[in-house]
Amino acid sequence: MPTLKSAEYCVISAPFGRLGVQTELVDGSLMISKIDYLSPDVALIPPGNTLAKTFSKQCAQYFNDASSAFDVPLKPAGTAHQQKVWNATLGIEAGKTITYGEIAKKIKSGPRAVGTACGANPYPLVTPCHRVVSAQGLGGFMKEDSPGFYRQIKIWLLKHEGAL
Numbered sequence: 111m112p113t114l115k116s117a118e119y120c121v122i123s124a125p126f127g128r129l130g131v132q133t134e135l136v137d138g139s140l141m142i143s144k145i146d147y148l149s150p151d152v153a154l155i156p157p158g159n160t161l162a163k164t165f166s167k168q169c170a171q172y173f174n175d176a177s178s179a180f181d182v183p184l185k186p187a188g189t190a191h192q193q194k195v196w197n198a199t200l201g202i203e204a205g206k207t208i209t210y211g212e213i214a215k216k217i218k219s220g221p222r223a224v225g226t227a228c229g230a231n232p233y234p235l236v237t238p239c240h241r242v243v244s245a246q247g248l249g250g251f252m253k254e255d256s257p258g259f260y261r262q263i264k265i266w267l268l269k270h271e272g273a274l
Contacts, residue, residue: 120162121148121155125173126266127259128152129235133161136185143185145233147252147263169235176204176271180236187232191219195227195239202241205272209245221245229253240267 117134130146140161157163164182171178188196194217202208210221210228217224228239229252240263243249248268252260268274 117143118158118162119155120157120166121152122157122166122169123154124169125270126150126263128154129169131157131162131165133159133165134185139183141183141185142233142236143187145235147234147260149259172235173270182236184233184236188227188230191217191223192227192230194219195224196231196233196237199228199231199238199242202238204238204241207241207243207268207273210242210249211245213242225250235267240264241271241273 117132119130119132121128121130126147127150128148130144130148130152131142132144133140134143136143140159142161142165157166161182165180168178168180168182172180195213198213198216210224213219213224214221224242228242229250231237231239231252234240234252240251248261248264250261251264254260265274
């Protein structure tokens, strides 16, 4: 039986660039511990374990059909507030958006605090913070408030899902 490394990182292809995925052994269970949006020039690193391969397949399904759901174990992360925000995003269907203010009302917080929590999301794509938008338009993404690489990914994802 092959021994599992405690943490492994792979880089898979995505229509907007690359996805970096870290898997980690947590209390004997393999979990995803980080997902990164990476530029298209980052070298691919094939998935090295079952979980990374499963996630890679689920990504391919999602890129083919935006209504595909992700079902992978995620390493617990974040503050209680961040978890409330991230959990609220899980209820937003593909093709729909919600504003920072609407989530803030639901969880009794403020829109800026919701935006900050979305920016700190370690599991983008799986935890769909890209579906949270500003009352005045697109809003920021991955701590980026101006047009740039991450905002282009948010636009791509929302177009792919039919929300834009």
